Amino acid sequence: MNYIFDFETLSTDRINAPIISMAILEFDFVKFTDNKPYEYSELLDNVGLIKFNVEDQVKNHGRKINPDTLKWWGEQSAEARAKLKPSTNDQLLSECIPFISKYIGNTKIDKVFSRGNTFDPIILDYIGLQYSQVIPWEHWQNRDTRSFIDGMAWGTDIKNSFIPEGLESLFIAHDPAHDITMDVMRMQTLVRALEFGAVQA
Numbered sequence: 001m002n003y004i005f006d007f008e009t010l011s012t013d014r015i016n017a018p019i020i021s022m023a024i025l026e027f028d029f030v031k032f033t034d035n036k037p038y039e040y041s042e043l044l045d046n047v048g049l050i051k052f053n054v055e056d057q058v059k060n061h062g063r064k065i066n067p068d069t070l071k072w073w074g075e076q077s078a079e080a081r082a083k084l085k086p087s088t089n090d091q092l093l094s095e096c097i098p099f100i101s102k103y104i105g106n107t108k109i110d111k112v113f114s115r116g117n118t119f120d121p122i123i124l125d126y127i128g129l130q131y132s133q134v135i136p137w138e139h140w141q142n143r144d145t146r147s148f149i150d151g152m153a154w155g156t157d158i159k160n161s162f163i164p165e166g167l168e169s170l171f172i173a174h175d176p177a178h179d180i181t182m183d184v185m186r187m188q189t190l191v192r193a194l195e196f197g198a199v200q201a
Contacts, residue, residue, distance in 0.1 A: 002027050003104065003137075004113040004145070004183060006176040007120050008083070010054065010073075011066035014122040018063040019093055020084060021051045023176035024103050027184050032191040040170050043184055047177040048103040051083075053090040061093070061130070073174075080174040096124075097133040109137045115183065117144045145183040152190040164189040 005024040011017035025047045031038055057063040073084060091099070114120035121142050128135050149160040163171060164185055172178040 001107045001109065002029060002111045002113065003109065004180045005100070005120060005124075006115060006180045007123050008174065008176050009069070009123070011064060011069050012119075013064065013066065014119060015126050016063050017123065018054045018057045018065055019052050019096070019123070019127075020054060021049065021176055022096060022099075023050075023180050024048045024100055025177075025180045025184065026104075026107070029191075032188045033195050037192065038184065038188055040167055040181060040185055043181040044177060047181060048099070049177050050095065050099045051087065051090050052093050052096070053086070055086065057093055076174050077172065079172045083175055093127060094131045094133075096127050097131070097135060101136045104136055109141060111143045112137050112141050113143045113145050113148070113183070115144065115179070116146055117142055145187065149183075149186055149190060152187070152194065158190075160186070162186060 003024060003026055005022060007022050008020040009017040010020060025043060027038065027043065054065075058065060073081060121139075124135055127133070146160045149158075149162075153160070163182070167182070167185060170178075171182050
C-alpha cells in the first residue's frame with residue numbers, strides 16, 4: 001500500500017517550524033486503472049488528520065513563527081485560514097509519529113509520497129529526532145508528487161498543480177487533507193490518461 005502525507009507550518013524552517021497540522025492518506029495504485037477509480041470525496045473521507053498545539057511548540061520547545069509565513073497565511077482563503085485556529089483538541093507534537101503509526105497499523109508499506117522531498121520528510125525526520133521516535137518507513141521509500149506529475153506530463157503544458165476537471169469547486173488549497181487528496185487525484189488522472197486517453201485539466 002502507498003501513503004501520502006503533508007504538513008502545514010508557520011515557517012519554512014524545516015528544523016524549527018511550528019507545525020500546525022498533518023494529514024496522511026492511504027491509496028492503492030491498482031485503483032487508478034480499474035473500472036471504479038477513486039472519487040475525490042472517497043479519498044477525503046479516508047484522510048487521517050491531526051492538529052497540533054502551536055503555543056506549546058513555541059513556548060516550550062523553541063520553535064519560531066516566521067512573520068513572512070504568517071503574512072502569507074493571511075493572504076490565503078478563509079477556509080484555509082480557519083484551520084489555523086487553536087482548539088482544545090490540539091495535540092502535542094510528540095503525538096505526530098504515534099498518530100502516523102496508528103493510521104498505518106500493520107499494513108505493508110510500498111511508497112510514501114509528499115509534495116516535495118526537501119520539505120515534509122525532513123520536518124518529519126527532525127520530529128523523530130526531537131522525541132526519539134522511529135518513523136514507520138524507510139528513507140528509500142520516500143517519493144514526491146511534483147516529480148511524479150512532471151514526469152507523467154512531460155511534453156505537455158500540464159503543471160504539477162493542475163486541478164482535474166470537475167474538482168475545482170471541491171478543493172481547499174493549503175488544507176493538508178485536501179492537498180494530499182488532490183495530489184492523489186492528479187496522479188490518478190495522469191495514469192488514466194496514459195492508459196485510456198487524453199487528460200482534461
